[in-house]
Amino acid sequence: MSYLNKVRILQIGIVLIFVLSLVYFFFYNQVGIKLSHSNMSQLSEHLRNLGWTGKWIGMALILLQTFFPFIPFVLVAGTNVAIFGIEWGFIVNYAMSCLGAVVSFFIARYYGHAWVEKKLQKFPLVSQFSERMDKHGFVYVLLGRLIPILPSSAINFAAGLTRIRFHQFLWGTLIGKLPIVFLESMIAHDLFHFHKYKGRLLLLLVVFVALIVIGSSIKKVLTSSRK
Numbered sequence: 528m529s530y531l532n533k534v535r536i537l538q539i540g541i542v543l544i545f546v547l548s549l550v551y552f553f554f555y556n557q558v559g560i561k562l563s564h565s566n567m568s569q570l571s572e573h574l575r576n577l578g579w580t581g582k583w584i585g586m587a588l589i590l591l592q593t594f595f596p597f598i599p600f601v602l603v604a605g606t607n608v609a610i611f612g613i614e615w616g617f618i619v620n621y622a623m624s625c626l627g628a629v630v631s632f633f634i635a636r637y638y639g640h641a642w643v644e645k646k647l648q649k650f651p652l653v654s655q656f657s658e659r660m661d662k663h664g665f666v667y668v669l670l671g672r673l674i675p676i677l678p679s680s681a682i683n684f685a686a687g688l689t690r691i692r693f694h695q696f697l698w699g700t701l702i703g704k705l706p707i708v709f710l711e712s713m714i715a716h717d718l719f720h721f722h723k724y725k726g727r728l729l730l731l732l733v734v735f736v737a738l739i740v741i742g743s744s745i746k747k748v749l750t751s752s753r754k
Contacts, residue, residue, distance in 0.1 A: 593627025605715025635687025664691030672703020
């Protein structure tokens with residue numbers, strides 16, 4: 528067995544151990560079960576009570592959300608804002624979200640290419656968006672981050688299947704995620720302090736809805752044209 532094959536097996540083993548650990552924690556550990564059945568206020572309170580362990584869990588939740596997008600981002604983003612405060616909470620949300628995107632990209636490109644390709648074939652919109660990323664990598668990664676055309680996780684995995692260069696994906700992600708993660712972190716923060724910031728919260732929600740409307744319009748354009 529060659530050295531590269533041994534390294535790849537080791538890397539796959541580490542990923543499997545990580546995933547199995549998460550499954551055990553959230554489905555068989557009492558603390559994890561309690562956290563997974565909590566709303567944003569309850570979750571943040573549980574994690575605060577755990578001290579630094581809770582902070583590490585909050586960071587891990589953002590990374591986990593990258594692979595399991597059915598977990599609302601605003602839930603875990605708000606949890607970290609409540610634990611770390613708005614400034615550090617945003618930094619944690621942004622850093623871990625970008626890290627999760629990079630990990631997903633490399634998994635799709637080097638380890639789960641066939642599996643990811645098979646899954647994404649069921650979604651024509653993803654395939655059409657991937658074609659555009661293949662030709663205009665940075666622009667479409669940036670666009671996909673700024674406007675909710677596709678789930679962030681779909682962009683991560685789809686990009687890994689294209690010929691986009693990693694630095695294009697990275698810069699598109701770093702720049703594109705900055706305003707949207709800030710927006711979602713601020714929305715989560717103002718939800719916690721609704722009576723104090725309800726005016727600003729309304730404005731932030733209007734911006735967020737406007738982005739969704741724009742994203743829906745772009746989806747229609749993508750699905751109505753082949754190229």
